[in-house]
Amino acid sequence: MWIDLRSDTVTQPTEEMRQVMANAEVGDDVYGDDPTVNRLEILACKMLGKESAIFVPSGTFGNQLAIMSHTQRGDEILVGEGCHILMHEVGGAAVLSSVQTRSFPSDLGYVDIHQLEKMIRGKDIHFPNTGLICIENAHSSGTVVPLKNMLEVYELAKSKHIPLHLDGARIFNASTALGVDVKEIAACADSVNVCLSKGLCAPVGSILVGNKEFILKARKNRKLMGGGLRQAGILAAAGIVALTKMVSRLGEDHKNARYLADRLEEFESCHVHRNRLDINMVFFTLTESVISESTLIAGLNTEGIRINGQEDGEYRFVTNHGVSIKDIDKVIETIKNIIVNYSCA
Ligand SMILES: *Cc1c(COP(=O)(O)O)cnc(C)c1O
Numbered sequence: 303m304w305i306d307l308r309s310d311t312v313t314q315p316t317e318e319m320r321q322v323m324a325n326a327e328v329g330d331d332v333y334g335d336d337p338t339v340n341r342l343e344i345l346a347c348k349m350l351g352k353e354s355a356i357f358v359p360s361g362t363f364g365n366q367l368a369i370m371s372h373t374q375r376g377d378e379i380l381v382g383e384g385c386h387i388l389m390h391e392v393g394g395a396a397v398l399s400s401v402q403t404r405s406f407p408s409d410l411g412y413v414d415i416h417q418l419e420k421m422i423r424g425k426d427i428h429f430p431n432t433g434l435i436c437i438e439n440a441h442s443s444g445t446v447v448p449l450k451n452m453l454e455v456y457e458l459a460k461s462k463h464i465p466l467h468l469d470g471a472r473i474f475n476a477s478t479a480l481g482v483d484v485k486e487i488a489a490c491a492d493s494v495n496v497c498l499s500k501g502l503c504a505p506v507g508s509i510l511v512g513n514k515e516f517i518l519k520a521r522k523n524r525k526l527m528g529g530g531l532r533q534a535g536i537l538a539a540a541g542i543v544a545l546t547k548m549v550s551r552l553g554e555d556h557k558n559a560r561y562l563a564d565r566l567e568e569f570e571s572c573h574v575h576r577n578r579l580d581i582n583m584v585f586f587t588l589t590e591s592v593i594s595e596s597t598l599i600a601g602l603n604t605e606g607i608r609i610n611g612q613e614d615g616e617y618r619f620v621t622n623h624g625v626s627i628k629d630i631d632k633v634i635e636t637i638k639n640i641i642v643n644y645s646c647a
Pocket residue numbers: 311359360361362363365386387438441442469471472497499508
């Protein structure tokens with residue numbers, strides 16, 4: 303078994319997931335009669351405190367579906383700099399929804415409400431309409447945004463009659479870190495996208511929630527985007543286990559991330575970004591002269607450990623269901639050996 307620190311998307315479905323998938327009662331979800339998908343959607347509504355929910359193939363799909371269902375062609379959407387919608391969705395908003403994307407400054411997910419307000423468009427005929435605001439929590443930078451800040455953004459959005467979408471791919475990591483019910487976070491936005499296939503270990507799928515009218519629109523747009531799945535209950539069955547059984551263990555990933563950070567700091571050449579250690583992600587730098595990126599990746603790989611290369615000069619190690627304290631100790635010992643060998647070479 304690999305020790306895989308590349309992401310929490312690498313998590314394998316649990317034994318219970320495989321069992322319920324094999325035995326799932328299914329129908330045709332495009333006709334709306336897959337009982338397992340319907341059960342998952344109702345469960346998601348209850349947990350997130352929203353009227354309606356729709357099962358989608360991925361987190362990217364859920365975000366793009368939300369953008370398409372909230373906006374008109376030619377609208378401008380406001381997204382925080384560094385967020386997933388802007389950085390990691392292939393420019394989908396332009397291609398799929400024909401909207402213009404403009405980013406507002408955001409300090410590790412935290413929104414300066416006054417700066418955001420200034421970016422909302424007025425009535426001048428030269429301006430595009432501000433059709434949507436998007437925020438992210440937990441944030442891709444490894445931080446969690448306090449509820450108070452989210453509420454400020456929501457109040458502003460409501461006062462301007464602009465819908466607010468929350469990319470909550472890791473919303474359960476956020477609720478775990480903040481120590482609040484996930485409903486309280488979801489209550490700070492009109493729609494929320496939630497990943498089942500990250501730390502929660504489902505093999506496939508995300509959930510988009512919102513009010514009835516919005517999800518009805520999203521149902522038609524999901525079909526347009528080619529995301530109308532048929533016997534999707536096979537996948538939804540794992541999603542139900544994800545929501546009912548896997549949320550409460552996320553705190554373990556967070557604790558392990560802190561342990562990993564402590565141990566990485568044993569290396570003098572390592573700097574951990576402690577201000578971004580709210581969830582299951584550890585961001586750090588390693589002095590390139592002490593150990594090069596290619597040497598580190600290759601050296602870990604031979605010992606059965608997978609990591610990603612640096613992004614913007616930083617490594618990101620992500621703890622997840624498949625990574626134990628013992629595994630972390632092995633990672634540290636392996637890095638120690640690589641560094642010793644490297645300096646002798
Ligand atoms: C992973 C992620 C997504 C997209 O999920 P995929 O299922 O990989 O498409 C969206 N937003 C954030 C913040 C994410 O971390």
